[in-house]
Amino acid sequence: MSxxxxxxxxxxxxxxxxxxxxxxxxxAAAGLVAFGLSFPIISYxxxxxxxxxxxxxxxxxxxxxxxxxxxAFVFLRQMARADWRIWFDRVGSIAAGGMGGALxxxxxxxxxxxxxxxxxxxxxxYVGPFMLxxxxxxxxxxxxxLGPGGALKWINNYGVxxxxxxxxxxxxxxxxxxxxxxxxxxxxxxxxxxxSYALLSTTLGLSFWxxxxxxxxxxxxxxxxxxxxxxxxxxxxxxxxxxAFGEIIRMVLINWVDLTNGYAGISGIPHVSxxxxxxxxxxxxFAAIFHLPYTPIYRTIFxxxxxxALALLTNFVTVRLRRLPIGRAWExxxxxxxxxxxxxxNTTTTKLTAFALGAMFGGFAGSFFAVRQGFVSPxxxxxxxxxxxxxxxxxxxxxxxxxVAIAAAAMIGIPELMRELDWMKRIFGEDFDPTQYRxxxxxxxxxxxxxxxxxxxxxxxxxxxxxxEQKAVSGDLVKEGHG
Amino acid sequence: MDNFLQQLxxxxxxxxxxxxxxxxxxxxxxxxxxxxxxxxxxFMLSAFIALIIFMILTQILHLGSLPIAFVVVLVGAMALTxxxxxxxxxxxxxxxxxxxxxxxxxxxxxxxxxxxxxxxVVQGPRNKPAPHLPNHVFNLAVGGxxxxxxxxxxxxxxxxTVVLLAxxxxxxxxxxxxxxxxxxxxxxxxxxxxxxxxxxTISITFVIGAxxxxxxxxxxxxxxxVVSFSDGFVPGVKAFTAAVLGGIGSLPGAVLGGxxxxxxxxxxxxxxxxxxxxxxxxxxxAITLIFMPSGILGRPEVEKV
Numbered sequence: 001m002s003x004x005x006x007x008x009x010x011x012x013x014x015x016x017x018x019x020x021x022x023x024x025x026x027x028a029a030a031g032l033v034a035f036g037l038s039f040p041i042i043s044y045x046x047x048x049x050x051x052x053x054x055x056x057x058x059x060x061x062x063x064x065x066x067x068x069x070x071x072a073f074v075f076l077r078q079m080a081r082a083d084w085r086i087w088f089d090r091v092g093s094i095a096a097g098g099m100g101g102a103l104x105x106x107x108x109x110x111x112x113x114x115x116x117x118x119x120x121x122x123x124x125x126y127v128g129p130f131m132l133x134x135x136x137x138x139x140x141x142x143x144x145x146l147g148p149g150g151a152l153k154w155i156n157n158y159g160v161x162x163x164x165x166x167x168x169x170x171x172x173x174x175x176x177x178x179x180x181x182x183x184x185x186x187x188x189x190x191x192x193x194x195x196s197y198a199l200l201s202t203t204l205g206l207s208f209w210x211x212x213x214x215x216x217x218x219x220x221x222x223x224x225x226x227x228x229x230x231x232x233x234x235x236x237x238x239x240x241x242x243x244a245f246g247e248i249i250r251m252v253l254i255n256w257v258d259l260t261n262g263y264a265g266i267s268g269i270p271h272v273s274x275x276x277x278x279x280x281x282x283x284x285x286f287a288a289i290f291h292l293p294y295t296p297i298y299r300t301i302f303x304x305x306x307x308x309a310l311a312l313l314t315n316f317v318t319v320r321l322r323r324l325p326i327g328r329a330w331e332x333x334x335x336x337x338x339x340x341x342x343x344x345x346n347t348t349t350t351k352l353t354a355f356a357l358g359a360m361f362g363g364f365a366g367s368f369f370a371v372r373q374g375f376v377s378p379x380x381x382x383x384x385x386x387x388x389x390x391x392x393x394x395x396x397x398x399x400x401x402x403x404v405a406i407a408a409a410a411m412i413g414i415p416e417l418m419r420e421l422d423w424m425k426r427i428f429g430e431d432f433d434p435t436q437y438r439x440x441x442x443x444x445x446x447x448x449x450x451x452x453x454x455x456x457x458x459x460x461x462x463x464x465x466x467x468x469e470q471k472a473v474s475g476d477l478v479k480e481g482h483g
Numbered sequence: 484m485d486n487f488l489q490q491l492x493x494x495x496x497x498x499x500x501x502x503x504x505x506x507x508x509x510x511x512x513x514x515x516x517x518x519x520x521x522x523x524x525x526f527m528l529s530a531f532i533a534l535i536i537f538m539i540l541t542q543i544l545h546l547g548s549l550p551i552a553f554v555v556v557l558v559g560a561m562a563l564t565x566x567x568x569x570x571x572x573x574x575x576x577x578x579x580x581x582x583x584x585x586x587x588x589x590x591x592x593x594x595x596x597x598x599x600x601x602x603x604v605v606q607g608p609r610n611k612p613a614p615h616l617p618n619h620v621f622n623l624a625v626g627g628x629x630x631x632x633x634x635x636x637x638x639x640x641x642x643x644t645v646v647l648l649a650x651x652x653x654x655x656x657x658x659x660x661x662x663x664x665x666x667x668x669x670x671x672x673x674x675x676x677x678x679x680x681x682x683x684t685i686s687i688t689f690v691i692g693a694x695x696x697x698x699x700x701x702x703x704x705x706x707x708x709v710v711s712f713s714d715g716f717v718p719g720v721k722a723f724t725a726a727v728l729g730g731i732g733s734l735p736g737a738v739l740g741g742x743x744x745x746x747x748x749x750x751x752x753x754x755x756x757x758x759x760x761x762x763x764x765x766x767x768x769a770i771t772l773i774f775m776p777s778g779i780l781g782r783p784e785v786e787k788v
Contacts, residue, residue: 036566040535040559041528042605054611056538182585229773236518236588240723241772244765247720251765255758383716387592394589440600446593451578454586 023078031071038063128402135163135308139301148295155297159304160372162412164365167311169392169404171361174318176390177399178327179354180334182239185246186389188226189219189359191253191381193366198266198376199259208272208371212364219363220356222249227355231348234337246386253378265377272371274302303372310368314361315401321357330354384439388412391442395449397456406457415442488623488631490753491746496637496706498745499644503699504722505729505737506651507692513668513732514688515580520591521571523719524598525693529564529700530710531602534613536560537704541614549616557643557701561694568693569686577682595715603712610711613704640702647698648738651691655734664688668732717761721748724768730781739779 043063044056077088138159142151168190175183196215200206206214226245230238253260260266273279279286279299287294321327329350332340341347370376392411396403415438504526511519536559540546546555575594579586623631655661663684666674675681703718704710725744729736744764751763777783 033566033570036563037570039563040532040539041602044535044539046531046535046538046606046611048609048612052612054534054538054614056535056542058543182588229769233772233776235584236516237772237776239588240518240727241769244720244769248762248765248769251759251762255762384596387596391589391593394585436604437600439596440604443593443595443597443600447575447590447597450582450586450590450593451575454579454582 019079023075026078027071027075030074031067034070035063035067038066042066131402131405139304143297143301148297152295152297152300155300155304157416158413160300160307161416162409163304163307163311164369165389165392165408165412166405167307167314167365167368168362168389169396169408170311170314170318170401171358171365172389172393173396173399173401173404174321174330174361175354175358176393177404178318178322178334179330179351181351181354182235182390183242183355183358184239184383184386184390185226185242185244185249186358186362187381187383187386188246188249189223189362190366190369190385191249191378192219192222192359193363194370194376194380195253195260195266195366196363197367197370198269201270202266202268207276208270208367209275212367215367216360216363219366220360223355223357223359223362224352227352227359231351243383243386246381247383250378250381253381260378263378265375265379267375269370269374269376271374272299272303272306274298303368307365307368307372310364314364317357317361318401326350326353388442391446395446395453395456400456403457411442411445415439485631486753490749492631492633492637494746494749495742496640496745497749498725498742499640500699500702500706500741501718501722501725501744502738502741503644503647503695503702504718505725505741506648506734507696508723508726509729509731509733509737510664510688510692512726514664514685515576515587517576517587518591518723519689519692520588520719521575521594521598522692522696523717523722524595524602524715525564525568525571526696526700526703526718526722527710527712527715528567528598528602529560529693529697530704530714531606531611531700531712532563533557533560533697533701534611534704534710537613557698560697560701564693564697564700565690568689568696572686572689577685595719599712599715606712608712610709613708613710615708616705636705640706643698643702647695651695652734654691660684660687720768721764724764724771727768727776728771728778730778732782733778733780736778736780 043058043060045059046054046056049055073088077085080088139151139155142154142159145151146154168186172183172186175181175186193215196218197208197211200211200214201208226242230241233241254262256262271279274286277284277286277289279296279302281287281294285294286292286298292298322331329340329345332343332345333347333350337347340350369380373380388411392407393404395411396405396407418438418441504522507522507525508519511517511522533556537552537556540552540555546552571594575590576587579590619635621633621635623633655664663674663679664687666677666679667681667684671681674684703714721744722741725740726737727740728743729738729740744767747767748760748764752760771778
């Protein structure tokens, strides 16, 4: 039996007249579809005038431009040589979802390999500690390079913000990545933690260090309460019910005005102190006691190390638990629930501990959020937050701690960087605001990442159980759980 | 009693809208087993498309006749929304067929975020008020504590819903397209072996779902007179609740669930409090999924090992 010839040998296309006509046809079809999609929604702009009447204004050039762009792109892609088409696809997805494409580029190497090369394993071994060192030194580097004034923004907007999501991602990773329970309402526990601290500190005057464990316990309790009814559900249904629970908690926060002050939220939450020493410019403040000139940056740096410590605690607990019977039960549950039950694993307690632990870390992160902002309102706990955290876990590669951290940095850091793109105003005019495209690109990036890299950025996993030596395996061999 | 009658009318009107959206969820779930999370935002998009087409007709083309405008808006919105959903399925879901099970759900969540923000970027974040239209109101019972009224709009919504549902029910039940759909629902591989174009059938399912969502979008604009980019999420979840309540995968179930959700929402707001009316819908969703996941008219799912 002769081996079938490779497709690449058959298709060595050069631009010929025979290719020209189908390419033109395809491109025309794509252009027409693009025009149809953009017809009323882009070509006309509906705006209210002063009398609150709707007025439409035509924007045909934009619509025609999009159609022409799609036409040219598809035509050139069809006419190009086969090995160039991949570049067209890459450029296309980068244009469609900027950071999605960039992430895919970073993740290209080692795709689909069951046994990664030695170099990649060594890279995998050292990249974690190296990044940890970099993160620990980050405030000092920023301070050294930019001075106290310039560093504040970087440590606060990038450092603290990203670390919160790293922690949330690691917390959700216990539920989704290890136990395989798809949770779309994780933000509920974040909210419980934030409101716990806000209410306990403003009404009872408890300090942050007392409230932090309390917030964690309360969130874990809610994890059990909300986890109990959904034990029987699987997959998509579990996702939808957890989403419903997340929304219910948010709506209760909005409507229970006596307790939560509704939409207005709770303000005046006490700020964090350095183990009792406040970060103020009073005589007994942090700067005065340590004989430093007063700047607000000390508090930010302290917050950064606080969230870093909390995140590392989450990571440490997760890594340790994976080696304990409960962690192995989680992973067994993810792989096959029926086999688990027949082997005598109590699936009820296994699922509930996963929910409770994940929720507890969400609660910690929530109370940190409250102490950092000094203000909480239901606005901060919408479904989009849940989706963002889930996206971070999935894009990072479910179950991979390093991948989640990288994905959090990319998903939070890149949209944040888009705020800095003031130079784009010079090209597109003054009313061009890059920040309004953040969520648009975020959504597109989620779709593109699923198509190109469904197993996440880190596509290898280290099994916790092995026969002779521990080998990294492809993420494709790991199940995503039945829910 | 008067209040009850009035709320019944309002609830059935609202329920018709939910039922139309719910069909899109139930058909897609039936055929590829995926919760099409972006369907609520497709509905919102269709409401925008309908509103803008109407504005073009009245402001730029100076069309005087309202019935003609209504038909053009309805057909135009259905066609364009169907094109959108076709493109979404082609770009975001079809490449993921055969990927791991959560991939389509996450892709759909991404699509949902994309669509609502796309509309926000191209049409602006503010509410879009529809122009004021004449609305004849019939008084059904005068003299009680309330006047029970039935407006032209409500009649229009219910009549159009019933007619279109009948048409699509015929399509799915008695045509070869419907048979192909049901075959794909049962066993996609076997259907493909018997010569059914599975990809095309799935595409058509999305197209039909979007067309019905567009009808709901037109009705939404007519009924509420205002639409904003964030209007997709909550009606979407409520319609999904309706699909689940009626039994996911069942067309009559989706309509029944829609009507029930509409009635429950209206009666809840009327007799208890409006503050928690969305909570009621979400609670029903959770309770249904936990205690009777096969819904009212659905078949119980058999787990194969």
